[in-house]
Amino acid sequence: MSAGSPGPSRRALLGAGAAAAAGLMLAPGIRLVELAQARSAGEPASGRVRWGMLIDANRCADGCTACVDACTQENGLDSAIELRQRPQWIRKVELQQVHTGRTAAAPVMCQHCADPPCVDVCPTGASFKRADGIVLVDRHSCIGCRYCIMACPYKARSFVHERLTEQKPDVPRGKGCVEGCTLCVHRIDRDRSPACVQACVETEHGAMLFGDLNDPSSLIAQRLRATASTALRADLGLDPGVRYLGV
């Protein structure tokens, strides 16, 4: 931008930033969106942190797909391939209780289990869990056997069925590899929350909360302490990092 060109002044920009920060902070120390702690390049993820998410199905609005759309855009998942074969890292599941007829909806993605079956079954160790609880696939050692998809109780992984072009530099993908929600690890490592959560906050539905489960002062830890939440397929004892309200 040249010196004389019209545009937002530095003061206006700072003002907008401060307003946004204030909007995300409910009270000192409690923020609607927990900011990840940035790491310098080469610094390993910390085991003191465990990233997680709380999803409130009661607040997940009818017809809203902001989280799904944000994920598609952030990770470059756009595809024209038939739905059965299209990768979906997050999808909105519409639910109707069999006996009462009560309806609800909730996004489902990789639940970032503490004991992930996908990591157990991967023959090459391509499926792995970072110290901070994020479950990922190493695209360089995935051989595309799909055993992790068979093992995942949440149907959270996708297989890339087609040749890919125009990938996002932050999100390497590859034909013939398995992939799934990374919890937007590239954003977390830069102090930003996952794209889906950010989008949900922007819609003001407040159905998704992200933060450090290990930090007792984080909003997510406080909410989990105060309200009964559910782990999907809790019977399997996988200790997922994503918890739900209202299902």
Added chain:
Amino acid sequence: MAQLPFARKEQRVFWLLVAAGALAVAGGLAAAYAMEEHGHSITGMSNQVVWGLPHVFAIFLIVAASGVLNVASIGSVFGKPAYKARAPLSGLLSLAMLAGGLAVLMLDLGRPERLVVAATHFNFRSVFAWNVFLYSGMFAIVAVYLWMLMEARMNPYAKPLGLAALGWRFVLTTGTGSIFGFLVARQAYQSAVLAPMFIVLSLGWGLAVFLIVQSAIYAWNGLQLPAPVQTRMVRLLGLFVAAGMYFVIVYHLTNLYWARQVAFERFLLLDGEVYPWLFWSGYVVLGGIVPMAILFSPLPRGPLAAVAGSAFVLVGAFAQLYVFIIGGQAYPLEIFPGYVAKSSFLDGAIDSYAPSLPELLLGVGGLGIAFLITAAGVRVLRFVPQDDFGSHPAVLAAED
């Protein structure tokens, strides 16, 4: 002299068969190349049915490779002369089918060129990683076992090697069953009974393959299998088929007892598109009742009965594996018990899997590899059972 016409054209027929086998292999390789080039988008597989028709062929070949070695085990380990003479052929078939099955599995990988990664990076919590060792170990043990069997001065070592092969293949088939048995999240699998079930099924499938190949070799050479040997092997196959059905019944009854599994069983056995039809017509009737009627029939059993009974067993094997592998995945996972779920990702929905031509070609290519190895082996080395031509009732009576 009556055989002269066939003897004259035998060479030509042999090369014709080899050409057919090579064509099947070429078709498989072309399919694998197409899948590598275009991705699995050209297959019927999806993010719900991630293992399709190639896996039906691959698992059939690997499981049958374990079972076919049973003929050698009965000979070497349990000392039955009629089976001992068949041990080399049994070993060859085992190697051939293992090679065919593994080739299909490898070529169906999303990244087959990364095979070296699978061979150098191991996660020892993975049943797949165990199987890499089990399969390569099986190759090594059977190869050495064949050497002991076919080299006269090494014959004394055949028994301990036979014992090792017997133990190894039980572990191998347990490993194959456990690929599914350890999938705790899936209604169709997650059962400890799958490992013994696969072992018992392997015995029937392997013996069925053996009887077909043996009958073909005998017919090719204008020989006749002694009736007592024929009767004994055919009856043994009938027993294996019955034992396999027992395990399949236990597996389904166990599922039916658990309330949360009833809907899945209903899908598989009653109203789940092609799967109940394949299960009842393909596995139960054609793969179970019909072969047992043929194999246990009091009528004299000629080679035709052995071949027909065995062929029906194999039809049943494919039907059952299709229902087990693909039907088991087509049914949706139950992530939200007590809710009806739907989404763009087929939550709560049956996947409409239909096998594609590349998948079929790849699977048939695996059969082609097994066929070519068998044909070349039998042609070049002494794999044809040797004792029948002088076999007499006294030898057979001594076995009993």
